Amino acid sequence: MPVQRSEHNPILRPQDVKPSRPDFEVTCVLNAAVTRLGDEIILLLRVAERPIVDDPQTSRVPIFDPAKGELVLREFSHADPHYNFSDPRGISGPEGHYLTTLSYLRLARSKDGIHFTVEDQPALFPATEYETFGIEDPRISKIGDTYYIDYVAVSPNGIVTALASTQDFVTYERLGIIFAPDNKDCMLFPEKINGKYYALHRPCISGLGKPQIWLAESPDLLNWGRHRMIAGLRLNGWEDLRIGGSAPPFRVPQGWLEIYHGAGPGNRYCLGALLLDTDQPWKVLARSAQPFMQPEAKYELKGFFGNVVFTCGVLCEDGIVKIYYGAADEYMAYAEAPLQEILDGLELVENR
């Protein structure tokens, strides 16, 4: 079997993470970015929290208030007919939409890549008017000596991709919004290609288009242009609804390997791969015919949002793709796949 799940899975569960304040509970720990720092493996976890509420007929929603610089809690009675509480992830009302949990980023460290120690304090917490509903799904790309972290910032302004950087994962610098709403699933290539930086991203489409994978280029990582759609949906049962880049692309002898996710009927999320041309990364040379990983384990099938395997980062070392992934939107899990097995599953593509 190509993908070998860790016997320690899930490697992190909500109860392994101390909430950021005593009146909150952690509901999900998922979709971590990964990198090596010194002799450690670092996970930058997405942690989702919510206020503890005793009354099941009340929801208390955490919102970051940029003016106050702190969270405020907005309380809703389920008896209020102006609001819709049917989706456990959100509340809809006449003035807009709220999220029931607030996500932020938290660091975890490990020597063996399996047993992680989660830091007590958030690494990146909402801090701007674009982050009032939380920050989600980070990706790390080490470019030169700097770790660049892009992440999804959520607010009533929309869903955007923002950029931050760090040298040490102790202090972080926010570098602004690099992709306007709605945009997520962005990952930076780890080096310049012919003098330009490149990023994959996933514009979210309200009109004619579909949720597909785009490429942009940049002179400086801050300003992006020459957007091109490079990989589209396929009606094949596992990537019919939506696709997006997942892990930052890494070099293989044949080009750049991009581990991406596809969602098909029932919002089941699987992982596939794209092989991009080394010098012209807008050219998709080959693509997984079938997902190389799909929800199978109990912790993948059932959770906050079941039937999901979703990675925001892998390490490719010694011919092994080491996959850190969110399982059922609730847990962090780990699996290994031989690089060659993933490459062997690729089919040449005539068109994307």
Added chain:
Amino acid sequence: MPVQRSEHNPILRPQDVKPSRPDFEVTCVLNAAVTRLGDEIILLLRVAERPIVDDPQTSRVPIFDPAKGELVLREFSHADPHYNFSDPRGISGPEGHYLTTLSYLRLARSKDGIHFTVEDQPALFPATEYETFGIEDPRISKIGDTYYIDYVAVSPNGIVTALASTQDFVTYERLGIIFAPDNKDCMLFPEKINGKYYALHRPCISGLGKPQIWLAESPDLLNWGRHRMIAGLRLNGWEDLRIGGSAPPFRVPQGWLEIYHGAGPGNRYCLGALLLDTDQPWKVLARSAQPFMQPEAKYELKGFFGNVVFTCGVLCEDGIVKIYYGAADEYMAYAEAPLQEILDGLELVENR
């Protein structure tokens, strides 16, 4: 009355424009960009065409085929139950959406700014895979000696903002997609501000956000970043649903004046103004309390899509704002408003 409409309105009607081929008819001429070139006023018109069809039970849809480099016509029988023909602007089917007309850009010249001669050939015609359904709503900003034209490109890849440039309105260079889908209502500031280029744009939002006005900055006009939402919707009856920049901003003593559009109930489109800070254009200093122009004339109230005044460009000369605008999405019209009247209608804003 502040806004004086031309007695010659509409100044251009579909029958004033020769179709690009004999089997097509022009349905709309609208939303022109405007600039001065030598001793002439130039309009870069959006022209919408469709194949002439004798059978009312048949629709023939024009699509640009990038592989062939020409238009192909796709025919639909209205008896086909797989397709929905209820909207005259589009056809929906299982594989996606089609537009019933194809738009492209056409040049018109005038000495007096009222009587225009329309060139026989298109100026910019669909030419890429991002333009298969047409190109729409151009804006012209003269920066240095170069005229930059941004326009909306429409295809099954989504609705994007693309950039082109010209020195002479004879030859044009396409410069790629500057804002990923969905994005429209982009206008470049005509000069650098503290060393950076700026643009207003309107991301179209599928999730939490709303259709509002954003600002981006750029080192080179090609790559854009630091996206900021600068002006939001207001529940005031004329800009409740959607707003977007309309004319490229121009300098006034108090800052930058941006003529924008707002749509309220019933998709009625009006024009208002924003005053932006001279050095920090992300700061909205003042905003129209009421639209300074709204659909009133017969050709604004009734047409391809009625109840619309929509400008893609104005000239501000000798204290007069000369407004070239699309009326009812079918005609080009002209009006003048004293700059001071527009400024007098602005209210200081505490927040956007």
